[in-house]
Amino acid sequence: MKRLINYRGSRGLRVALALMPFIVLAVVYIAVANHKTEANPNQRLFPTVDKVSQTMARMATEPDMRSGEIALWADTQASLKRLGVGVAISAVTALVFGLLAGGIPLFRAPFSPLITVLSLIPPMAILPILFIVFGTGELAKIALIVIGITPFLIRDLTEEAQRLPEEQKIKAQTLGANSWQVLTRVLLPQLTPRLLSTTRLALGSAWLFLIAAEAIAAQSGLGYRIFLVRRYLSMDVILPYVAWITLLAFVIDRVLYLVSKTWFRWYHVDEQASS
Amino acid sequence: MSLVRATNLEKRYGNDVVLERLNFSVAAGEFVTIVGASGCGKTTFLKMLLGTETYSSGALALDETPIPNEPGPDRGVVFQKYSVFPHLSVLGNVIMAEELARSPWLGKLFGKRRRRAREAAVERLTEVGLADALDKYPHELSGGMQQRLAIAQALMMRPRILLLDEPFGALDPGIRRDMHALIGRLWRELGLTVFMITHDLEEAFALGTRVWVFDKIRHDAQAPEAYGATITYDLDADRHHDMKSAAASRLDRDGTHPRTATPED
Numbered sequence: 001m002k003r004l005i006n007y008r009g010s011r012g013l014r015v016a017l018a019l020m021p022f023i024v025l026a027v028v029y030i031a032v033a034n035h036k037t038e039a040n041p042n043q044r045l046f047p048t049v050d051k052v053s054q055t056m057a058r059m060a061t062e063p064d065m066r067s068g069e070i071a072l073w074a075d076t077q078a079s080l081k082r083l084g085v086g087v088a089i090s091a092v093t094a095l096v097f098g099l100l101a102g103g104i105p106l107f108r109a110p111f112s113p114l115i116t117v118l119s120l121i122p123p124m125a126i127l128p129i130l131f132i133v134f135g136t137g138e139l140a141k142i143a144l145i146v147i148g149i150t151p152f153l154i155r156d157l158t159e160e161a162q163r164l165p166e167e168q169k170i171k172a173q174t175l176g177a178n179s180w181q182v183l184t185r186v187l188l189p190q191l192t193p194r195l196l197s198t199t200r201l202a203l204g205s206a207w208l209f210l211i212a213a214e215a216i217a218a219q220s221g222l223g224y225r226i227f228l229v230r231r232y233l234s235m236d237v238i239l240p241y242v243a244w245i246t247l248l249a250f251v252i253d254r255v256l257y258l259v260s261k262t263w264f265r266w267y268h269v270d271e272q273a274s275s
Numbered sequence: 276m277s278l279v280r281a282t283n284l285e286k287r288y289g290n291d292v293v294l295e296r297l298n299f300s301v302a303a304g305e306f307v308t309i310v311g312a313s314g315c316g317k318t319t320f321l322k323m324l325l326g327t328e329t330y331s332s333g334a335l336a337l338d339e340t341p342i343p344n345e346p347g348p349d350r351g352v353v354f355q356k357y358s359v360f361p362h363l364s365v366l367g368n369v370i371m372a373e374e375l376a377r378s379p380w381l382g383k384l385f386g387k388r389r390r391r392a393r394e395a396a397v398e399r400l401t402e403v404g405l406a407d408a409l410d411k412y413p414h415e416l417s418g419g420m421q422q423r424l425a426i427a428q429a430l431m432m433r434p435r436i437l438l439l440d441e442p443f444g445a446l447d448p449g450i451r452r453d454m455h456a457l458i459g460r461l462w463r464e465l466g467l468t469v470f471m472i473t474h475d476l477e478e479a480f481a482l483g484t485r486v487w488v489f490d491k492i493r494h495d496a497q498a499p500e501a502y503g504a505t506i507t508y509d510l511d512a513d514r515h516h517d518m519k520s521a522a523a524s525r526l527d528r529d530g531t532h533p534r535t536a537t538p539e540d
Contacts (some may be wrong), residue, residue, distance in 0.1 A: 165357035166327075167354045167356075167358060168357060168360060170325065170327060170346045170352065171354075171359075171360075172360075172371075172375075173346035173347060173348075174325075174346045174347065174348060174350055174351050174352050174429065174432070174434065175348065175371055175372040175375055175428070175429075175431065175432055176347075176372060176375045176376050176432055177375045177382075178375075178379065180379075180380070181375050181379070181382045184382055185371065185374075185375070185382040186360065189362045189363075264362070266361050266412045266413070266414055267362075269414040
């Protein structure tokens with residue numbers, strides 16, 4: 001018998017173990033929901049699977065009476081658009097400024113302390129300011145995401161650029177590179193995969209800011225829906241919406257990872273070696 | 276005519292003298308190997324040639340003009356590691372010099388100009404024995420292959436001097452012998468001028484036309500930082516093979532065996 005620390009199990013066993021907690025949670029929930037509904041058919045806290053699937057079938061197929069839109073898809077589209085635009089603006093901004101701050105000391109000198117301080121401002125605290133300045137439309141929600149994650153991304157990329165071996169910058173100069181070429185041909189290509197992996201980390205925060213902004217002032221969106229139906233204790237909407245958001249977040253994370261792994265194979269060498 | 280000349284070259288960090296009274300003249304085509312105990316300023320000296328360290332006083336000239344205080348294409352370099360770009364293929368690493376020179380904004384070449392640059396790069400890579408690995412990435416290469424790549428890359432700009440900072444220090448003995456043959460051949464065929472730091476006396480004498488031993492000769496017990504190292508031996512490697520033992524004993528005095536490849540910063 002191997003020592004416990006050396007025992008990995010077969011692939012089938014590992015997959016089964018990975019699925020087990022989800023199955024246990026599902027079974028427990030179904031049991032609780034059925035039990036509660038037997039005791040009180042009108043209880044709303046633990047909707048049964050039947051109830052949830054009826055509600056979601058309605059939300060995913062039938063147009064809303066007021067807007068004429070199918071709620072689930074309209075919400076998803078609105079949220080993903082805000083998230084996508086916000087994260088894209090943040091990523092591009094961070095790449096440009098991270099590159100400049102990481103590569104040019106005279107740019108870093110005044111810029112990095114500013115970004116460090118800005119990144120410490122809790123973004124939620126300035127949400128009211130955003131609503132005042134940008135109104136309660138799309139702009140304020142996107143701005144919250146951008147303000148929330150850009151300083152973090154910039155700081156990370158700046159540090160990553162400084163962590164790159166000095167030898168590489170020297171080598172490039174001995175090959176005749178000027179400053180611009182060191183930035184674009186040595187730093188930029190090595191910061192891009194880092195941006196992808198850091199953006200994956202920042203997506204958690206981005207979702208947080210999105211839902212928060214939608215909860216406070218919006219006419220559509222996943223966060224808007226959840227906080228709207230909260231008034232009616234509609235757990236049959238809230239629970240599947242949360243699951244749906246989780247699934248979306250998971251898919252986005254995997255897509256970014258696979259893109260990075262396909263385009264920047266050299267960047268993922270270390271993790272392959274350790275797994 | 277001398278290619279590289281130093282006159283009373285000195286390097287201090289504050290009051291701490293690292294190198295002092297360096298005087299030499301190196302002609303084009305010489306292969307200078309530099310040995311010395313760890314921390315005696317060999318790497319600092321190489322960095323001054325490279326331009327990443329400035330000297331405190333004296334003069335250091337390449338082609339009778341002072342060495343600029345930043346790296347440039349007239350001085351090629353190969354470090355012990357991190358010498359190649361991990362995000363570029365073997366071909367990409369070597370073709371880069373040409374791309375940087377011909378395409379100041381994009382740093383990339385296309386079409387006919389790329390084909391021509393590619394030909395030159397392939398030729399150089401064939402010389403170092405990497406013709407079969409054009410599309411591989413550095414992480415797919417062994418340590419010796421990576422250093423071959425770094426050498427090929429450094430030679431693309433036809434530098435006036437080639438600086439080698441313990442380039443083979445991390446390689447296995449067998450591979451190291453292959454690399455000696457390679458660098459020796461390139462040096463002869465291309466007429467290079469080389470400065471190479473090494474911990475390995477055998478290597479220093481096998482490759483160099485001149486072997487420099489860096490050591491502190493002046494000591495002040497009250498102020499150990501008051502004096503720095505200098506070139507204590509400047510040996511013509513062909514004629515002074517018997518001097519090897521003298522140099523070795525000199526180095527052994529500090530209890531630092533010259534052949535143990537301790538990493539040095």
